[in-house]
Structures are given as structure tokens and as C-alpha cells.
Amino acid sequence: LLAAYAVFLKFTLLAAERRERERQFFAVIKNQQSELEQVREEFFKLKADLSESVRRAGEASQRQVTEQIDEFSKNKLYDVPGIIKKWRTRLAFVECSFRLGDVIEFETKGSGLLVRMDGELLVATNKHVIRYDDLGAESCKVKFPDDNDQLTVRASEQAFRYLANDFDAAFIVLKRPSRYVVSLASGAKPAVCQEAAVGDEIIILGYPAIGTRGDVTATNGIISGKDGDYYITSAKVEKGDSGGAAILLRKD
Numbered sequence: 001l002l003a004a005y006a007v008f009l010k011f012t013l014l015a016a017e018r019r020e021r022e023r024q025f026f027a028v029i030k031n032q033q034s035e036l037e038q039v040r041e042e043f044f045k046l047k048a049d050l051s052e053s054v055r056r057a058g059e060a061s062q063r064q065v066t067e068q069i070d071e072f073s074k075n076k077l078y079d080v081p082g083i084i085k086k087w088r089t090r091l092a093f094v095e096c097s098f099r100l101g102d103v104i105e106f107e108t109k110g111s112g113l114l115v116r117m118d119g120e121l122l123v124a125t126n127k128h129v130i131r132y133d134d135l136g137a138e139s140c141k142v143k144f145p146d147d148n149d150q151l152t153v154r155a156s157e158q159a160f161r162y163l164a165n166d167f168d169a170a171f172i173v174l175k176r177p178s179r180y181v182v183s184l185a186s187g188a189k190p191a192v193c194q195e196a197a198v199g200d201e202i203i204i205l206g207y208p209a210i211g212t213r214g215d216v217t218a219t220n221g222i223i224s225g226k227d228g229d230y231y232i233t234s235a236k237v238e239k240g241d242s243g244g245a246a247i248l249l250r251k252d
Contacts, residue, residue, distance in 0.1 A: 078249045080203065080220070086252070087245055088216045089184055090114040092123050092144050093207045094172070094243060096130050096137035108132065111206035111216075111244035112142065112172060116185045122161075123172040125243030130160050130170050140172055145215045147180050167229070196223045196231060196248055204235045206244025216244075 092112045099105050110129035115122050123142055130137045136155055143150040151174060153159040159173040174181065196202070200223045205216045221235025233246070 078201070080218075080249070083247060083249065083252055084203065084205065084216070084218050087205055087247055089144065089146055091205050091207075091216045091245060092142045094123065094125055094129055094140055094142055096140040098132055098135055099138050100135070106132075108137070109207070109209070109240055110242040111240065113243070113245045114144070114181065114184055117171075121174040121177045121181065121185050123174065123243075125170055125172060127162055127168045127170040129243050130172065131162065136160060142172060142174070144181065144184065147178065149178055149180075151177065151181070198223050198225055201249045202233060202235060203247045203249065204233070204237055204241060204244060205247065206237075206241035208238030208240040210238055210240075217241075 090113055092114060094110045094112045096108045096110075097105065098107070108129055110125055112123035112125035112129070115124050130140055137160065139152060139154045140160075141150050141152050153172050153175065157173075157175050159175055161171040161173065163169050177185075202221060202223060204219045204221070208217050210217075219236040221233050223231055224234050225232045231246070235246075
């Protein structure tokens with residue numbers, strides 16, 4: 001009986017230890033499941049917070065980009081037709097006649113801009129329009145787009161002036177300007193040479209050979225760089241544009 005009781009008691013203790021180990025095991029499992037659920041909840045909370053942060057950052061970035069685009073548009077929205085309209089009336093078609101001896105005659109065609117200097121009305125143009133090598137033009141005809149009359153200027157009137165340096169620039173002095181031309185000069189925007197930066201947008205106004213001679217032709221581009229005292233531009237410049245105007249859009 002004692003031996004049987006000892007076996008029963010041992011079995012009972014082992015069973016109790018087994019139940020205790022099972023209880024501890026399931027308690028650990030339950031605790032781990034609880035911790036895992038807590039980690040899962042924290043993960044989804046962090047994910048939601050991150051999504052909200054990304055959304056807000058995206059909206060802020062979009063607002064910033066939109067503001068920058070709006071500011072850029074304000075700064076870059078030029079009234080190009082309006083600018084051309086203001087300058088075109090002062091852009092003259094210039095046609096000069098040359099004579100070699102009593103036989104050979106030839107002509108050059110270009111453009112010019114009406115300016116007022118020291119009380120005189122001048123047409124600023126390129127030197128090569130009114131001078132060929134060492135030969136000066138005998139006469140030049142100047143015609144403005146909205147003027148029915150053309151002005152004839154002769155070398156005998158000492159109406160051609162050249163810069164003393166090597167710049168390809170010259171002036172035609174209008175000795176007998178019409179009332180219309182005088183009115184153009186009186187209300188004209190000053191033609192001031194502004195320093196341009198690479199990337200600045202410009203328009204070229206002139207009378208190229210491919211366009212009508214009755215009105216100006218405009219091409220657009222940017223300042224691409226400099227070559228000594230000259231600017232390089234991406235704007236298309238044709239034969240006949242010589243002496244025309246390069247308008248810096250941001251300064252008009």
C-alpha cells in the first residue's frame with residue numbers, strides 16, 4: 001500500500017508540475033500575443049501618422065511649388081505684342097545707294113531706330129548699312145511703318161556719322177524730319193542700353209529680307225553669351241535686320 005501510495009503521490013506531483021508548466025507556457029504565449037497586438041497597433045498608428053505627415057508635406061510642397069510658379073509667371077508674363085507695338089513705329093526701313101565712279105551702282109538694305117540726341121533726330125543703325133569698306137553711301141532712304149512718306153538723306157548734307165572706334169554703329173541725321181517723325185520722337189520711350197544677363201529674353205525688331213518691307217518683323221530668343229563687346233543671341237537674325245532693335249523684355 002505504501003508503495004502504491006508513493007507512486008500515486010509521485011504521479012500527482014508530476015501532473016501538477018505539468019499543469020503548472022502548461023499554465024506558464026500559455027501565460028507566456030498570451031503575454032506574447034498581447035505584446036504582438038500592441039506592437040501591431042503601434043505600427044499601424046505610426047503608419048497612419050507617417051501617411052498624414054507625408055500628405056501634409058506633399059500639400060505644403062505643392063503649395064510652395066504653386067506659389068513659385070505663380071511668382072515666376074508674374075515675373076515672366078511679358079506683354080510682347082504691347083512691347084512690339086510701342087517700339088515698331090520708331091523702327092525704320094533703311095535703303096542706301098552707293099556709287100563707284102560713273103558706272104557701278106549698288107544698294108544696301110537694313111533697319112534703324114529713331115532716337116533723339118542733343119536736340120537732333122537720328123536713326124541709329126549699323127555702320128555696314130551706310131558704309132561699304134571705305135566707301136560711304138551717296139544717299140539713304142528712311143521709311144517708318146506708319147508714315148506714307150519716306151525721307152531721303154544725302155551724304156552731301158553731312159548726314160552720316162560714324163563712331164570713332166571700331167564698333168559697327170553709325171547714325172543717319174534727319175535734317176528735314178516730317179511732323180509725324182517729330183511726333184514719334186517726342187513721345188518715344190528712351191532707348192537706353194541696359195546691361196543684359198545670360199538667359200535674358202529679348203526680341204529682335206527689324207526688316208529682314210524674308211519679311212515685308214512695309215512693317216517690322218519680330219523674332220525672339222535669349223542672350224546666349226558675350227563675345228568681347230557684343231552679345232550672342234539665340235534669336236534669329238536675318239540679312240536686313242542690321243541696325244534693328246534688340247529689346248530686353250524684362251526692362252522693355
